[in-house]
Amino acid sequence: MASSRTVCVMDASGHLGSALVHLLLHRGYTVHAALQPHPNGFQSVEELFPCSNKNLKIFDADPFDYHSITAALKGCCGLFYCFEPPSDHSTYDEFMAEIEARAAHNVLEACAQTDTIEKVVFRSSVTAVIWNESRTGSDLDEKNWTDINFCKKFKLWHALSKTLAEKSAWALAMDRGINMVTINGGLLMTPDLTITNPYLKGAAEMYEDGVFVTVDLRFIADAHICVFEDVSSYGRYLCFNHVISCSHDADKLAQMLLPSSDPSPPQSWEKARIYQQRISNKKLNNLMMEFENDQLLSN
Numbered sequence: 001m002a003s004s005r006t007v008c009v010m011d012a013s014g015h016l017g018s019a020l021v022h023l024l025l026h027r028g029y030t031v032h033a034a035l036q037p038h039p040n041g042f043q044s045v046e047e048l049f050p051c052s053n054k055n056l057k058i059f060d061a062d063p064f065d066y067h068s069i070t071a072a073l074k075g076c077c078g079l080f081y082c083f084e085p086p087s088d089h090s091t092y093d094e095f096m097a098e099i100e101a102r103a104a105h106n107v108l109e110a111c112a113q114t115d116t117i118e119k120v121v122f123r124s125s126v127t128a129v130i131w132n133e134s135r136t137g138s139d140l141d142e143k144n145w146t147d148i149n150f151c152k153k154f155k156l157w158h159a160l161s162k163t164l165a166e167k168s169a170w171a172l173a174m175d176r177g178i179n180m181v182t183i184n185g186g187l188l189m190t191p192d193l194t195i196t197n198p199y200l201k202g203a204a205e206m207y208e209d210g211v212f213v214t215v216d217l218r219f220i221a222d223a224h225i226c227v228f229e230d231v232s233s234y235g236r237y238l239c240f241n242h243v244i245s246c247s248h249d250a251d252k253l254a255q256m257l258l259p260s261s262d263p264s265p266p267q268s269w270e271k272a273r274i275y276q277q278r279i280s281n282k283k284l285n286n287l288m289m290e291f292e293n294d295q296l297l298s299n
Helices: 015-026 066-073 096-112 148-153 157-176 203-209 217-229 247-257 282-298
Strands: 006-010 030-035 056-060 078-081 119-125 180-185 187-189 213-216 235-239
Touching (some): 006 015, 006 066, 015 030, 015 217, 078 096, 096 119, 119 217, 148 157, 157 180, 180 217, 213 217, 217 235, 217 282, 235 282
Parallel strands (some): 006 030, 006 078, 030 056, 078 119, 187 213
């Protein structure tokens, strides 16, 4: 039997995963926090979750170990899935796509075998939407998919990984009748964000195409909970709350990403123009309006 208020967060050690754990506990859920084994310096459980809570249960769950996944899911009605690269392969390259797709397949297979799971919220990325040969033209939304061959051609490994993982998850979810929703997030703005973040490969092109979007941690965490709790949610949701479309925004981001010793932003930002936004998150915004109103009323 599943408790209707017991959910699993996997991997709970990343920025989004740990934020989700805290928000879900605050909302009264019992949370199974599934952590990958990270021997090389990830925060300890005590640092991640300093406040003891009787509704928090910690699990070791390796996305490549099917039995550890099913143990973490036992008794849960929902899963929030956020892939974190394994510590022994933390950079995105051509092999990461296979790793991430295999992890997604394993986790969705475990959900299919867990009869208490009612809904899966799968974190994907805007990079699984925006990249294709015809980069200009009509506006993009959640119906668009990144072209796999385009990613391989230009070595867009983050986009390739996210696209293949999400496609793998959707194929298994549809085959097994799993109720799944994806959140395709923009660049996650965290204090430790650097120019080496794999999402930023092709940043100048994203900027010029009007599809360079970012998202705050609290906004994307709220979006995950919103689509989980709203019975009408379905399919994919583009999730961002800021568009970098002018030189002021581009310079501000560049100064944040680059070392202080380098005062000049990348030369590829074009100063003279404001680029028109060509990506829409209306589907999520419409769903979240009522959710945010409920949040205000409950505070």
